[in-house]
Structures are given as structure tokens and as C-alpha cells.
Amino acid sequence: xxxxxxxxxxxxxxxxxxxxxxxxxxxxxxxxxxxxxxxxxxxxxxxxxxxxxxxxxxxxxxxxxxxxxxxxxxxxxxxxxxxxxxxxxxxxxxxxxxxxxxxxxxxxxxxxxxxxxxxxxxxxxxxxxxxxxxxxxxxxxxxxxxxx
Numbered sequence: 299x300x301x302x303x304x305x306x307x308x309x310x311x312x313x314x315x316x317x318x319x320x321x322x323x324x325x326x327x328x329x330x331x332x333x334x335x336x337x338x339x340x341x342x343x344x345x346x347x348x349x350x351x352x353x354x355x356x357x358x359x360x361x362x363x364x365x366x367x368x369x370x371x372x373x374x375x376x377x378x379x380x381x382x383x384x385x386x387x388x389x390x391x392x393x394x395x396x397x398x399x400x401x402x403x404x405x406x407x408x409x410x411x412x413x414x415x416x417x418x419x420x421x422x423x424x425x426x427x428x429x430x431x432x433x434x435x436x437x438x439x440x441x442x443x444x445x446x
Contacts, residue, residue, distance in 0.1 A: 317432045355400055360385055360393045362430065368403060368419045369427045376415050402426060 331337055356362055360383065367382055368374060374382075380390055394417060397403045402423035408414040419427065 313432075313435060317435065320432060352400075355396065356426065356430070358393070358396075360389065361397060364390075364393055364397060365402060365419065365423055365427050365430075368417060369424065373416050373418045376417070379417065397423070 332339075332342065356365075363383055364379065367379060371378070371382075376387075376390065376394070379385075379394075380387060383390070385393075394403065394405070398405050401420055404418045404420050406416045406418070408416065
């Protein structure tokens with residue numbers, strides 16, 4: 299995920315229109331919740347604070363790369379992840395355990411011989427990837443606009 303993907307102008311415009319539409323929908327929904335559900339700013343602040351654990355987990359090195367690899371590959375073995383990401387076994391094992399514990403990924407053991415372990419995204423993991431894509435795109439487009 300370290301290299302930047304270059305989009306054609308047409309595709310970039312399509313992505314930007316869809317991101318703008320999504321952001322407008324989120325803003326409208328949030329305003330509706332605050333107004334109609336009579337949620338106070340204190341309640342909203344507590345809800346937002348509860349997201350910190352998720353953001354902290356996802357911002358750790360390798361976690362988003364693992365999720366995006368699983369998104370693109372659907373199902374992949376430990377060895378396949380290790381080869382694609384170029385991460386050491388201990389680190390990968392720790393990250394996979396944490397992502398599984400937080401229900402972002404699923405782990406299936408296929409009895410052997412040899413025993414094989416396959417990893418897949420859960421619905422939560424897939425939705426996280428889909429929600430993070432516009433954020434990553436948006437932040438990278440801001441960075442490119444600010445470059446000298």
C-alpha cells in the first residue's frame with residue numbers, strides 16, 4: 299500500500315463525485331440523528347470516543363495492508379500474506395490475532411496433512427476496507443494538492 303495508485307482523470311472525477319455524495323449523505327444522516335433523535339453533543343462525543351480503539355488498531359503498521367490484501371484476494375493463507383506483504387512471521391501472527399479478536403477477519407483451519415490456515419474478511423472487515431478507501435483517497439489527494 300506504500301506506492302501511490304494513479305487514476306485516470308475520468309476515474310478520478312468519478313471517485314471524487316462519489317466521495318462527495320457519500321460525505322453529503324453522512325453529514326445529512328448525522329444532522330438528522332442529532333436533531334430528530336435528540337442526541338446531545340455529550341452523547342455524540344462519547345460515541346466518537348468509543349471509535350478510538352478501532353482507529354488505533356487500524357492505524358497500526360500492517361493492519362490496513364492485511365485488510366486490503368484480504369479484500370483483493372478474498373481468501374489467503376498465512377504464507378501467502380507473508381509473501382505478499384514481506385512481513386516477518388511473528389509480526390504477521392500478532393497482527394492477525396488482533397484483527398481476528400476485533401472481528402475484522404476470520405480464520406479457518408483446514409485439517410491436513412498438511413494443516414492449512416486460511417484468512418478471510420468478515421463483514422466488519424470488508425465494510426471497514428470500503429469505508430477507509432475514500433478516506434485514504436481523500437487524504438492522498440489533499441497531500442498531492444499541498445506538494446510544492
